[in-house]
Structure formats: C-alpha cells, structure tokens
Amino acid sequence: MTPSQTALTDALVAARRGNRTLDATPWTDTLGNDTQAYEVQDAVAAALGWFGATALPRTWKSGGGSRSATLTLTHAPLPPAGVRQSPADFSDLVFHTPGIEAEIALRLGSDVTPAQAAKLDHPDTASLIDAMAVSVEIVDARWQDLPTTPALLRLADSQVHGALVLGEWRPYAAVDWASQRCETQVGHADTVVRVGTHPLSDPAWLLPIWLRHLTRHGQTVPAGTVVTTGSWVGVLPCRRGDQVTAEFPGIGAVRLSV
Template sequence: MEVPLSKIDAVADALIHARRTRNLADAAPLADALTDTADAYAVQQRVARELGGFEAAAPQYWKSGGPSRGAVLTHARLPPAGVWTSPAQSGTWPFHMRGIEAEVALRLARDVDATLAETLDAGSASALVDAMTVSIELVDSRWREALGAPALFKLADLQSHGALVLGPWIPFAARDWRAQTCRVQIGAQPAVDRRGTHSLGDPAFLLTAWLRHATLDGRSLPAGTVVTTGTWVGILHAAAGDLVTAEFPGIGRASVQL
C-alpha cells in the first residue's frame, strides 16, 4: 500500500519537480500544507538535500530580511551555482520572472557556531563582519502564482530567490544608512533613485537573528559566508536582454546582463 506524502513532502516534491523540469508548480491545491515558518524551513532543507550542490560549499550564501524591525525576519540558504561575480551574465540560467532587488551584502570574518551565535547582540554581531558589497538579487518563483503565492510558500521557495550578483568587496564600517543612496538602472527604463530606504534601517540589524537561525541543529557558518540583507527599491521588473546596474555611492556597483 502506498504511503501518502506528508504535507511538507508534498510541497517539497512540487518544488523539486518544478526546478528539475523548469516548469511551474501550483500552490493552490497545497494551500493548507504549511502552517508556520518551521514547515517552510523544513521544505527548504528537503529541497536542498534532494537537489544537492550545498554539501561542500564554503563559503555559504544566504538571504535574510523582513519588512520592518517589528516583523519576524526570515532566511534562506542560496544555491552557490546561482551566485555570480559582477559584471555577470545570466546566460542560460532559467527564469520565469526577473524581479530586481538592489541590496547590500555582508561577509563574515570568522566561523560562527550556535554557541557563539547565542551570545551575540547587535554590536558583537556587527563585529563579526569584515566586508560589504553591492548585490543584485534576481527574484524568481517556482510557483505559478509567483509573488501572489502565500507567504509561507514563497519562504519555502527560498524566499522567491532566482540568482545573486555580488560586486567588489570593501571593508565594512558603520555609516549613516539613513543618508545612503542607491541607483538602479534597468535597460532603457528610467533610473530608480532611493535614499535611506532599507526596511530595517541598517542592513546589519538582521545579523543576530540570521546567525542564530543558520546555526540551528549543530550547523556552523564558515568564515567568508555572505548574507544579502534586503532590498532598497522593492521589486523592480526586468526582461531578457536588459543590462541591470545597481550603485550605492561609497560602497560600489554591481551589474548583470540578462
């Protein structure tokens, strides 16, 4: 007698099939399958184990963030094959959509395990970072509902991650993030300029929550691990053939040819 899939397995299998076939999965029939973030993270881990590509990866790459300091921050480990150095070309990388987020990524100077993570506060977590860079996240979805899928389904799908482009690294230092500007240019579209619009006010604010999540269950993060910290421009929309650039004066610039 065939054993029915658990609800978490059903969501994971839908995402695994979507990634392997480069097709889209329907979230609607699975609407009640995920009840909390723990379920979504369990799906992330099941998909990562099944598809491989993470096991020997050092450094690791993550995304983390949330809509405000009062919200629950969420996290996803990213496939290293989809992390590219600027100037990048997306080539034949599969996309169903090409959302663009301009971000600042941070890099760990040392290994971090759960024991260390539990001792951290905002200041001591920031002291673990040695460098920062401009990053462009390409937003994508394996769900047919795309960004209209339920929040837990987007979290299960690596927070709607497609690929990540990293610019040149510079030393990390405290700065007035409220005064920080960024400019994004997508193809022939008008440039988008923003100032002080990071949802958490400071990209480093998420470090403590991210490090504690990423070191659960005996896991550790090696020195050089990178976390990208959330968009300054919401989600902009690009098309195949567009050249996308993001510039944060005083930090740097990154670009990707789609």
C-alpha cells in the first residue's frame, strides 16, 4: 500500500477502536481506484482481527443501485461479532448515524472455485444457492458527513456497515420478485411497504460479480458463505432503542433492537 493508504487505514482503525467519526475532507484524494479501497478495507479488517489469516470471511454485503451501476464498488466482508440471528439486540454496539436496510440474504450450497466464478453468468446463479433469509443491515459510517463522502472512502470503511441480523433460513426457490412485498417498521414510525423494489430486480443477479470479487486472489468460496443483497427500502433512519421489524411475506421476518 502507499503511505497515504496506510495513514487512512490507521485513521479508520483508530476511529473504530475509539468509537468516533472522521472528517472525510483530508482523505478525499487518498484513493484512486477500487483496488486501493479494497486494500484499505482488508488492512482495517486485519488490524482489528476480524477474520482468520487465510480463510475467506463467511458473511458479506453486496448490492447496487441498478444493473447498470458499477457493482465492483459494493462488496464488503462483515465482522462476525455484528452478525446475529433474529431476534437480535444490538444495544452493546456503538452506532453514530445508523440506518435500516431491509434485504434478502442468500447462502451458497456448494463451493465455488475461481475457474467456476470466471465462467458464471446471471442465469447460472440459482443453482449455486441452497437457502435464503430475510435480513436487516444496520448501516453506519466512520465518516461524519456520509452524503458528501466519496464512494471509495465509503468502500474502504466496509461499505459503511454497522451490523446484520439474519432471519430463519428457508430453501431457495424461484420467487416472483416483481410482486414480492416488503414491510418494514422502525420504532413508532408508520410501516414502510414496498413491492418489487429490489434495485437489481432479482437479488441473485449480483452473484457472478460478487463471486468473481471473492475469488480474485485465487481462493475458493466455501459452501455456506452468505451474502446480503441490497435494500428494498433505501436507508430508513433509526435511533438508539428503536425496535425494528422487517417482513417479506412468504419468505420470513426479522426483529431487532438498535
């Protein structure tokens, strides 16, 4: 890494350890491309001891605003301590400006080698998945003004991940995603109802891109690896103590306390 990447890594590690946020302005020109951002992402995880030295992380986030978006800027491994089963209580974790994303998580049913990932196309992905579950990501950043923070700095900060709750796994089956309903309630706010609003139309659409990212250094992705696939509701603001529920009728539901 360059000296500036190392300095950014040190700043993000210190922010996480000190439960504080950073002004992004001094770091705006630090990263020139997604490769550098991922190098910082990996270095932060290594410094904090989130994952083993050689094994791939087992839980990830990915997604994108549309199929035409640059989906190379969306992947991040999730620290195990913040991945919990529903019903989940996150009152032990510190969040700065948290938000709620209601999502569908997918689980791989078989290993995927680099050679397999290189040949994958979008119609091939259903055969790789053995289960799906409702999930909610708490998004949270180490940056003080997230809307003005460059995408590469967000990516370096684990794609602004805070925590994840997973619902009960059920066998993966074809779903009419265009008519799938999603109901999310945060605190005492009105329930947010969305129908067919996954930004990629099909949560599994991103798997070839995500798997090529995971295998880019020659590692095989093991069966059981999980990815949560993008929000149906955008980001809903929440506050400490809020009770959150998210339900996808016919698939499942989750409950959590922020």
